[in-house]
Amino acid sequence: MALQNDSVSAREILAYLGRAGDNEYNEGVDDEDDVNANAMDDVMIEIDRRSRSCVGGYPFELDLKGTVLRHDRGDASERAVVYRYLLLSTRLNMTTDKVQANIDGTALLEEISAAVLRCYLGYDRARSVVFGTATGGTFREKVNALCEALGEGGCFEALDPGPVNANDDRLDAAAWIPFSDMRRGKLIIFCQCKTGSSWKEHTTQLQPDAFIKRWMKHRTFLVLPVRAFCVSESTCPNHWGGLVSYAGLLFDRLRLVDFLDRIEPDLLERIRTWNAAAATVAAKAIN
Structure with missing residues (x-):
């Protein structure tokens, strides 16, 4: 989402996850919003881990409050270009869309x-x-x-x-x-x-x-x-x-x-x- 829109907030991620959950069979789940909200801290921790592991090649950045992820579209460094490729080649169907x-x-x-x-x-x-x-x-x-x-x-x-x-x-x-x-x-x-x-x-x-x-x-x-x-x-x-x-x-x-x-x-x-x-x-x- 941040790759396409340049930024995405924690609230937007939760809203997107909620819409995805509404389209799935969820009988027996008490409150999927609670499940999604509980996962947000782990998501933000993972984003920080990825940033530190890519030695400057991670083309996203969390704001100071850690609630908004921004995509640095202007980052044309070699590592950032390759990171975007690796992200896209994970998210796309690489059988039909390769x-x-x-x-x-x-x-x-x-x-x-x-x-x-x-x-x-x-x-x-x-x-x-x-x-x-x-x-x-x-x-x-x-x-x-x-x-x-x-x-x-x-x-x-x-x-x-x-x-x-x-x-x-x-x-x-x-x-x-x-x-x-x-x-x-x-x-x-x-x-x-x-x-x-x-x-x-x-x-x-x-x-x-x-x-x-x-x-x-x-x-x-x-x-x-x-x-x-x-x-x-x-x-x-x-x-x-x-x-x-x-x-x-x-x-x-x-x-x-x-x-x-x-x-x-x-x-x-x-x-x-x-x-x-x-x-x-x-x-x-x-x-």
Whole structure:
């Protein structure tokens, strides 16, 4: 609501929640207004947590009384632009509405994740690539290119003789820190990405050791890659430990913004374009 209207008050949030509740089956609920009001303190605390976690990239601000959330529409910083994208790609139906202005919003997350992973590994000596739908080529070609870039795995060679139907087999991005000696055995991250809010059941799908065994000639790496999971949603702190236990190195919306130290201008411009179109769709959904 603040994204569309530049600001939203606690009273307006309660009114909106009340209207949403009136449209739902609520027999047996004594007073939904009381439930919504009791949740407001938690909402404001969460807003403060997000602001502190995004190192200046949170494009919203609470007033001094903590009752009005304002959207800084003029904040065009890289982190703020990406935060808006991550917010919109959580709120929209990313099955039916992922393509905006002829740009696939799910593919943008793969590119953002690759950029963030490289920053997380120190950037200058680190490397990263997109492996998922955001990059072209056949699955065989992508595996061969990844093996060459990593200096690991040999080349593409399927474990089974049957037809290969995989597009990315859950691997969306990879990042690593190469050594000057070019020998095998290095820190590598294999990452899966998910927009939307229905991602928790997918946290164990990417298994780096199984991916290598199924698709690479050498069948294993000297040092197995670390598994990572990047999501556009801001995760609930109360369930963080359990989620990380399954997902591995988890980058939610706040962590992605936190480590977005650098981003290519072309990618940033495509994110801006997608955001502008997606915001119109989101506004219609709210109204």
